[in-house]
Amino acid sequence: MRSPSTFDSTTKARSLAFVFDAAALVCLLTVVFPHDREARVGPMLVLAFASIALGLACLRFAPRLTEPLLHGGLAVATVIVSLLVHFAEQSALYPLIYMWPALYAFYFFSTPVALAHLASIGAAYGVVLNIDDTADATIRIVLVLGTPLVIGLLISRLLGKMREGILRSSRQERALRSSERHTRLIVDSARDGFISTDSDGRVLDVNAAAEVLLGRPRAELLGMPFQDLGIPPEEHARFDERRRALIEGAHGDGTRHLSIRVSIDRPDGTRLRGETMIWVVERDGEVLFNARLTDIGDRLREQAERERLVAAEAAREQAEHAEQTIRRLQAVADVALTHRHLDDLLPVILRRTREVMNADAAALLLLQDDGQLSLAASDDAPGSQRPGVVRADTGIAGRVLASGEPVLVHDPTAGELADPAILEAAISSILALALLSSGEIIGVIEIGVRPPRRLSLDDVDLMRLTADRVALAIDHARAFGREHRIAETLQRSLLPQTLPTVPGVALGARYLPAAAESEVGGDWYDAIALPGGRILLVMGDVSGKGLAAASTLGALRNAIRAYALEGHGPAEIAERVNRFVLAEPGREHMATLVLALFDPVSGELGWVNAGHPPPLTLDATGEPLFLEGARSVPLGVLPFPGYEQETTTIASAGAVVLYTDGLIERRGEHLETGMALLATAAGDGPLDAEALCDRLLAAAVPSGATSDDVALLVLSHIPLGARLALELANEPSALGSLRGLLRRWLGQADASQADVYAIVMACSEACTNAIEHAGAAADETIAFAAVLLDGQVDITVRDRGRWREQRPPSDQGRGLELIEALMDDVSVETDDGGTTVRLRRRLTAAVEA
């Protein structure tokens, strides 16, 4: 039926106002036209004004009246009506006034709520009847309740139907209007003109575009005959004929259409060149014409627009091409950043030059110190690279060199060529320019193109820009090369040329500079033979690269040597060189360092580690162990880092490996991976120093080329067997370690203290003599060998010099005297190769046995 929610609160409030006003009206009418019984005028007037006030309040606050307020209002209205009925003394028709609140309730509220209101109306009326004490209450109640109910229901039903009808028709009307508006919008917004005429060709309607196309306002056009729209008079006959044919056709098979070209003279004197399509529409037996008018002039304009766009696109492409050229030019300059060596750089830079100039061939000649040009690189067909020397006074290059000006040659002959490759490639034009560095010519760059292309003087500007960048890149590479060579030389000079010979140990070392692209690093190692037969192993890495790093390295190396020879231990040396690095003025360098002091006699290794990868030790079976202890911060970081030495023992036949991070670091891999690889490779084979070095390098740097420097220093602890064989350095400091090793060796053989004393003393004397005799030949070594067989020790000391026969008697006498006093047998043999001393002593224990 009806849905109360379709009404907004304003409508409901206004309707309630009407209820109040209706009550007020009845009150006033009762006062004005008093019926037979005397009405109470005073109460009636009060009621009337109260109702008017409430009605006005409803109107005033219409939109703000909520649903509960409306219910309250209706209840108040019911009370007013009841009072009205009461004061009107039950005049017969007054109860009908209850119809208004009932009607209102049913109309605006849902049925249950309306019934509640109806109940309240009934109750109110019941109260009134009771007070007035009227007879026949039952009939009156039925009458009073029934009348408003029935009338209310009937009227609300009726009103509902009416309302629906009104709503429906207004909706339809709105939809229609909206549809028309849309259609109109569609038609009006079309770029084509639409014209509709009746069968006589009178205009019924036009759209906006038609107004513009025809040059007349709509008002003027409506009703105008088709012919007057601006069709030239000579065309009228043809147009009319066509139109008739169309109508006849329309009678035959419905809608027909035709397309014709028209020219229309507008009132403002301009002419429209158009195309019109006309079609016939039959509607309700009436024949209508519809025409669509298109401006072909538009199409011509579109074509012009398209041409303009194509031109703009071409301009954009040209701009992009220029930008690409600039990028390629930049690429020429950038070569110097990625290729630091001239030999690597030239082929790349030549290829990029060719890309910039879009050339088929290119060649680069560099001016040598002797004034000749060397063909440094040529870029053409494969196999055409033939670097060689070109005379500086001939050919295209020679002309460039002589004049400094660009030279452009078409169809070059062999005599003019600097690069034979360019001739082989059948080149039609060659352009050559000087390469300038600080205003000096450093070479010539040439490009060539193949037929049918030809180079022109227009190419010179771009080629000049290219040549400048090539020259700059070559400058950079040369400067880098100089620095690299100096740094490499310095670094090489700071690594030991030969490792010291220390009895009881064998040393091996490798140094692998980083692959050519990088700068020289700060890795270094050192091995310093110390008094008492001990040896200090040094492995370090100065942060930074290049000359600065190399010179810091040199200073550090010398400082460590000096402190070591002063007799300081690893921890003290580290503390001192740390202060030294910190104090270096203006340097921001840091260095990692491992110092390991090894005593071959005891096998003890004391080490400190200043932020360096841990040393690797191997026992006699090749079982690897990294020395993780004694670790502290790198040098040059803290003023008092507190380096502390730790001590371990390198087993006889074991080894210790020091290295720099280049050996264990690989791109994209964990350090632990590299260390594990190192440990595995170290334990997998013989433990002598040289074999270890080779094996470790092969495992860590299979390609032989590293991205970082690699330094490696291996010490293997030579086992003491039944035969003790030692190489002694030709210097007195070796004697201490000889005595130490000899004591250890004799200890293993259970020699008595007296034997040990005698043999050590005699050997020391014999070796002292050998060292003195070897004399000038400082790099010679002394071969010492001791063999224990059947309780007898046989010792051989061989040098490559001659025993000095004319020594002061007291000196030699005392040495030999001692030896002879201590040993059972002494012999001295001198030949061309040197002198051999043989000593023999039977061990006391053996004698007793």
Added chain:
Amino acid sequence: MSPPPATLEHARHGDHVVVTLRGELDVFNAADMTAAIEAAVPSDAHGAVIDLSGVGFLDSTAIRRLFALTGRLGERRQRVHVVSPEGSTVLRTLELVEFSRAAPMHDTLADALEQLEQRDAQSGRPRSG
């Protein structure tokens, strides 16, 4: 030249200087060591005790230098006594070259100092300081 692997300490005992050597003395460090001993004995000292108890090895060159040293100090009228305990390897060497002819040998430092003072008293040298 590098310093020796041996160490030297010296202390004044009245009119005498005690020079204590430790380590091994050989051709490598003998010259430096004897020069250091000589420098440690001022000209006003009546004599010196060279304590070799802590020396583990003495080669012929070192002995030669010690002989020469006792000669030079003797020229300065300064007596030299040597401490080398019984049974030490160094004593063996010194006995072999009969070092006792150049300088009196003692088992302990106390013996050496006592002897020196007695000699001073016998020769009537006044105590200084």
